[in-house]
Amino acid sequence: MFKLRIGYLILVLIVSLFVGCKVSSDTTAANSEEVLVQKALEIHHRVLTLDTHADTPLRMIQPGFDMSERHDPNETGSKVDYPRMKEGGLDAIFFAAFVAQDIRDDAGHSRAKDLCLQMIDSIVTSTNRNSDVVGLALDPEDAYALEKEGKRAIYIGIENGYPIGNDISNVSLYFDQGVRYITLVHSSNNDLADSATDPDGPEHGGLSAFGREVVKEMNRLGIMVDVSHGNDSLFYDALAISKAPIIASHSNARAVTNHKRNMTDEMLELMAKNGGVVQLTMLSDYLRKAPPNPQRDTAIAALRANMKSFSEMTKEEQSAARKAFQEINKKYPTPSATVGHVVDHIDHIVKVAGIDHVGIGCDFDGGGGIEGVFDASEVMNITIELVKRGYTEEQIEKIWAGNLIRVFKEVQAVAKTIQAEGK
Numbered sequence: 041m042f043k044l045r046i047g048y049l050i051l052v053l054i055v056s057l058f059v060g061c062k063v064s065s066d067t068t069a070a071n072s073e074e075v076l077v078q079k080a081l082e083i084h085h086r087v088l089t090l091d092t093h094a095d096t097p098l099r100m101i102q103p104g105f106d107m108s109e110r111h112d113p114n115e116t117g118s119k120v121d122y123p124r125m126k127e128g129g130l131d132a133i134f135f136a137a138f139v140a141q142d143i144r145d146d147a148g149h150s151r152a153k154d155l156c157l158q159m160i161d162s163i164v165t166s167t168n169r170n171s172d173v174v175g176l177a178l179d180p181e182d183a184y185a186l187e188k189e190g191k192r193a194i195y196i197g198i199e200n201g202y203p204i205g206n207d208i209s210n211v212s213l214y215f216d217q218g219v220r221y222i223t224l225v226h227s228s229n230n231d232l233a234d235s236a237t238d239p240d241g242p243e244h245g246g247l248s249a250f251g252r253e254v255v256k257e258m259n260r261l262g263i264m265v266d267v268s269h270g271n272d273s274l275f276y277d278a279l280a281i282s283k284a285p286i287i288a289s290h291s292n293a294r295a296v297t298n299h300k301r302n303m304t305d306e307m308l309e310l311m312a313k314n315g316g317v318v319q320l321t322m323l324s325d326y327l328r329k330a331p332p333n334p335q336r337d338t339a340i341a342a343l344r345a346n347m348k349s350f351s352e353m354t355k356e357e358q359s360a361a362r363k364a365f366q367e368i369n370k371k372y373p374t375p376s377a378t379v380g381h382v383v384d385h386i387d388h389i390v391k392v393a394g395i396d397h398v399g400i401g402c403d404f405d406g407g408g409g410i411e412g413v414f415d416a417s418e419v420m421n422i423t424i425e426l427v428k429r430g431y432t433e434e435q436i437e438k439i440w441a442g443n444l445i446r447v448f449k450e451v452q453a454v455a456k457t458i459q460a461e462g463k
């Protein structure tokens with residue numbers, strides 16, 4: 041009886057010791073996770089955070105869309121407004137005036153120019169209207185000055201060189217309106233350059249003769265040359281012709297995710313030599329290989345089988361086709377990429393090109409948004425993941441803004457030299 045009781049007591053002791061250990065190790069883990077997140081949030085707050093790509097002007101030109109209101113992303117699809125930038129600790133952003141590629145004749149170019157100017161005007165108007173919380177930024181230093189005032193910095197870019205048409209004087213017109221980078225091309229070829237994704241393949245072998253003139257004019261004025269969406273030849277041409285470092289405002293690493301929109305290791309190495317910067321983007325397809333989804337694949341193949349090529353479609357047919365693709369995606373969804381995938385790409389670019397050549401361009405309101413970084417209010421989760429993987433504050437500062445601002449300053453310095461030589 042006594043022996044039994046001793047045995048029982050020992051057993052109770054062992055069990056309680058074990059449970060005690062488990063509880064305390066869980067608590068320690070939770071505590072260290074909490075400490076880490078707290079540390080990350082403090083870094084996120086201290087460094088300047090700059091996102092180089094959002095297609096929000098597409099929303100800003102819609103009647104009634106108010107940037108000073110908080111929108112529900114699940115209900116409205118909107119990913120950026122001023123309250124959510126503040127929530128996410130996003131200090132600065134490039135709003136891109138995006139004009140979809142259309143017919144390449146005088147009428148098409150003129151319509152594109154009108155729409156581009158309308159979008160730029162909507163950015164300026166919204167910024168002026170909300171001058172208590174945001175400010176228009178034109179120079180690299182403006183973002184830091186506005187941050188000190190507690191305001192978000194709003195920069196302007198153009199996505200797709202199509203609104204330049206074939207008139208070189210449009211480049212300086214857009215510069216005068218505040219544009220500080222131009223993505224030379226979008227999803228189809230234009231008069232400047234070849235796209236990575238034109239269904240009919242390349243047409244100029246990279247940059248056209250006119251595209252080369254546009255790059256030189258951008259160098260002269262101090263507009264950053266953006267190679268995102270371009271095919272590989274465009275990248276090599278831009279690198280050879282531009283006198284200033286270039287950027288990819290929203291592109292990822294092809295060695296991690298094999299997609300034409302992403303950059304090869306050779307391109308990343310050359311980007312480092314050039315002094316430029318690759319800004320990571322939050323599109324699932326560019327961040328990870330999608331898990332198999334045979335039902336969706338079958339449905340898409342069936343749809344494609346009965347479809348003309350996009351360039352042969354009327355506008356109505358194109359919009360119907362897009363809707364049909366969206367329906368299939370809704371019916372057979374694929375899980376989103378995660379913030380872990382984003383930092384896998386950052387890790388790789390840092391390994392190949394170095395810490396000075398990577399940044400962030402989320403592509404919100406242009407398809408960007410993943411699990412954990414669904415809209416502007418969640419961008420701090422990138423910093424948390426970076427801290428978890430051992431990145432220092434100095435490195436995080438470079439990724440979030442330092443690298444892009446360095447390139448921006450060099451682009452302006454090159455412009456000054458060219459202008460001085462021209463006098």
Ligand SMILES: [Zn+2]
Nearest residue numbers: 199269290406
């Ligand atoms: Zn884009």
